[in-house]
Amino acid sequence: MREPNFKRLAHRLLKSGIAPRHAHRAVTEIRDHYDDLVDAAVEDGASSQEARQLAASQLGRMDDLVSAMIARRELKTWAYRFPRTAIVIYPLACLAALPAVPVFAGIANASLIARWGASLLAAGLFTAALLLLLQLSILFG
Amino acid sequence: MAQSNPPFMSGVPELLLLRLLNDREMYGYELVRSIREVTSEAISLGEGVIYPVLHSLERNGSLKSRRKPVGGRTRVYYSVTRKGRERLETLQNDWQRIQTGITSALESPGNA
Numbered sequence: 001m002r003e004p005n006f007k008r009l010a011h012r013l014l015k016s017g018i019a020p021r022h023a024h025r026a027v028t029e030i031r032d033h034y035d036d037l038v039d040a041a042v043e044d045g046a047s048s049q050e051a052r053q054l055a056a057s058q059l060g061r062m063d064d065l066v067s068a069m070i071a072r073r074e075l076k077t078w079a080y081r082f083p084r085t086a087i088v089i090y091p092l093a094c095l096a097a098l099p100a101v102p103v104f105a106g107i108a109n110a111s112l113i114a115r116w117g118a119s120l121l122a123a124g125l126f127t128a129a130l131l132l133l134l135q136l137s138i139l140f141g
Numbered sequence: 142m143a144q145s146n147p148p149f150m151s152g153v154p155e156l157l158l159l160r161l162l163n164d165r166e167m168y169g170y171e172l173v174r175s176i177r178e179v180t181s182e183a184i185s186l187g188e189g190v191i192y193p194v195l196h197s198l199e200r201n202g203s204l205k206s207r208r209k210p211v212g213g214r215t216r217v218y219y220s221v222t223r224k225g226r227e228r229l230e231t232l233q234n235d236w237q238r239i240q241t242g243i244t245s246a247l248e249s250p251g252n253a
Contacts, residue, residue, distance in 0.1 A: 022196050025196070025217065026192045026193070026196060028215075028217075029168075029169050029192050029217055030189050030192060032169075032170070032214050032215075032216070033169050033170045033173075033188060033189065033192075035214070036170040037170075037188070058188050059187075059188050059189045060187035060188055060189045060190060061187075064187055064189070064190060065187075065189040065190060065192075065193075068187075068189075068190045068193040068194075069192075069193045069196075071193070072193050072196070072197045074197055074200045074201065075193065075196055075197065075200065
């Protein structure tokens with residue numbers, strides 16, 4: 001049996017609608033379980049390669065793990081459990097959140113905006129100084 | 142190796158997990174080993190399949206979990222809540238009722 005691909009397992013669980021906290025924790029637990037099985041097999045005298053193969057077969061097929069998780073509706077995200085409600089609620093929530101987007105975008109990019117503001121201020125001051133110099137040269141020239 | 146019997150096993154993993162965790166907190170690998178031991182290897186679960194059951198039991202409030210670093214790994218230990226003990230009692234009663242019924246059916250004269 002091939003060695004389990006835990007990254008792919010996590011991807012499949014998330015793609016199937018399993019809530020991220022359940023998906024990530026289950027994968028971590030299963031990976032630790034696999035490591036424990038490998039350690040136990042090595043202690044029993046198996047080679048590293050044999051131990052990994054034995055552990056993979058004891059752990060079971062990844063398809064079965066995914067099916068077992070998917071079969072439990074309560075482990076899925078809210079949107080997967082109540083799709084019809086989600087279809088109504090999500091667009092409304094997005095519309096309601098729209099006015100707040102510039103504020104959050106500003107907070108998220110505060111340093112960029114500060115740099116941009118400072119550059120604008122410096123350019124303004126430089127232009128004003130040039131104009132003042134020009135004006136003075138006209139007056140006293 | 143013990144054979145699994147999926148249709149009849151419905152609810153059995155839940156019962157076994159609650160029963161074992163009622164004694165002390167354990168993590169997944171430990172639970173699978175304990176199930177094998179207490180059932181004399183009569184019941185063998187696909188080892189990874191235990192986690193959806195544990196997560197579901199936690200989700201419905203029958204179990205609670207905590208992370209504990211052990212030997213360089215962070216184990217997720219599960220323990221039974223008050224709701225879990227009530228659920229265990231219900232499941233035990235159901236199982237005993239079924240067991241009595243089946244024993245009675247097997248011992249009835251019609252089967253002789």
